[in-house]
Amino acid sequence: MKGEMMTSDEKIKLVEELCMTPGISGFEEKIAEIIKRELKDVADKIEVDKMGNLIATKKGSSKKGPTVMLASHMDEIGLMVSYIDDNGYLKFATIGGINDQMLMNQTVVIHSKNGDVTGVIGSKPPHVTKPEEKKKVVPYDEMFIDIGAKDKEQAEEMVSIGDPITFKTWFEAFPNNLVMCKALDNRLGCYVMMEVLKRVDSKATVYGVGTTQEEVGLKGAKVTSYKLNPDMAFALDVTLSGDHPGIKPEEAPVVIGKGPAVILIDASGRGIITPKYIRELLINTGEKEEIPYQLEVSSGGTTDGTAIHLTKEGIPTGVLSVPTRYIHTTVSVASMDDVENTIQLIVAAINSLEINFKYIFSILNTF
Missing domain, CATH: 2.40.30.40 (Peptidase M42, domain 2)
Incomplete structure (x- = not known):
């Protein structure tokens, strides 16, 4: 598939383009154009809604399969005159x-x-x-x-x-397959979402969503999750990496190089408390496929997952995040190995979903 055929240099260049392209909250159009270009031969349908959210639909192999929303916010922090x-x-x-x-x-x-x-x-x-x-x-x-x-x-x-x-900054490829730039939060999530759509081959229909205005109130995710009302959802984002001076291990135990963080709770539970089925789906997939992952219980910020899981009657939602140093600065650092493992974990999890997903979920009585 297209995502699997990309060389390492091509993947780095795409991440660089995503990060260097401007798109603060409310001005995400150029990021949406990149996603649209990358997914035009992959998605069955691509649309942009009234708030600028991009929705790329890849139909599953079964009409009775579940629907899965992947939310990656396109906006970055910035300023305004x-x-x-x-x-x-x-x-x-x-x-x-x-x-x-x-x-x-x-x-x-x-x-x-x-x-x-x-x-x-x-x-x-x-x-x-x-x-x-x-x-x-x-x-x-x-x-x-x-x-x-x-x-x-x-x-x-x-x-x-x-x-x-x-x-105004630049993109740098560091040793050990690390990258440095502004806006890794959350252009890495956008890259993960695109690669998942390119690689996934599932009974499930997958919605790849580039959301707007996450940094200023999770706004785009509220709108798109209401429109799509999927059976389940995953927010794809970044999280703090606690592997540098100035942070105690207990403050941020997730570190670069050990795989994506499966978020169990964020914002001390004021954000998302991940349902048991979603949590076990990600953990069991990681164990079965031997994909490294980390578990995170956070008292800090939150993600689009918080808005999504409270939509309509409630949408079972998980969060998968790439560990990143110096988030919300011009010099964020992350590992492309962690990015790749994030892609592999979510692809394997979606591919494992069965047609009787709703029945299994109801038996577990976890939401």
């Missing part, structure tokens, strides 16, 4: 969860109607920074972007209020 001052400097709002500390002195790209404009988030030089100021994190609303404009009039010719802003 909120004000232009008299001297041509820009103020901005943050879009998604951003630590103010990582913003200072970043190079950014403002995506305007006239084309991309490069800017820098400026700061005081150390020569005039007071000792007490050096110890404080500057809040984002005290920062500004310098685009080289001489005044407000020139700046308004270059950019407009409401223009989305992404971080």
Whole structure:
């Protein structure tokens, strides 16, 4: 199949394209176009809804087979122009969860109607920074972007209020099959979803969904899960990797290189509590197929899975995540080996589903 025939270099190039392509929350169109291109010869149907969610349907080999939704959010964190001052400097709002500390002195790209404009988030030089100021994190609303404009009039010719802003960075292939870039959260999930659709051969009909606005409220997943109402769903995302200095093992026990994380609970249960059947499906598949995986009980953030499992009468939902260092920064790091194992695990799990899925699920009485 197409996914299996791709060389290692081709896979890396596709991940690079996904990560380097801009698409903050609400502006995911270019990511949807990549997914559409990759799946046009794989899916039986591709559609984009009113919120910009992309839905690619691959029909199962049996009309009586279950339906499975794979949700991978397309959006990345970013900024938006909120004000232009008299001297041509820009103020901005943050879009998604951003630590103010990582913003200072970043190079950014403002995506305007006239084309991309490069800017820098400026700061005081150390020569005039007071000792007490050096110890404080500057809040984002005290920062500004310098685009080289001489005044407000020139700046308004270059950019407009409401223009989305992404971080200007690069993609790097590290040793040990690691990759570094912005937006690994969640372009890795998008890549996993596409590869699963390319490889899966199941009785089940699979919906590959690129969701919008996950970083600002799981919005796209709420809409698409209501529309599709699948028998079961999986959110494909990334999770914190606790294998670097500054994190205690008990804070983030999942690490890079040991396979995807099967999420048992996230947000201390305020998010998803994975149903027994879904949990056992993933764990048993991993054991049977000898695919490495890790288990995670998280007190931190959540994913599209939270919105999906509360839709209509309830949709049995699981979350499978790629361990990633430095999430929500411009220098996230993850393993392509973990990505591949994520793909293999979810493909094997879906391929194992039988026509009597609903009957088995009702017997287990787990949801």
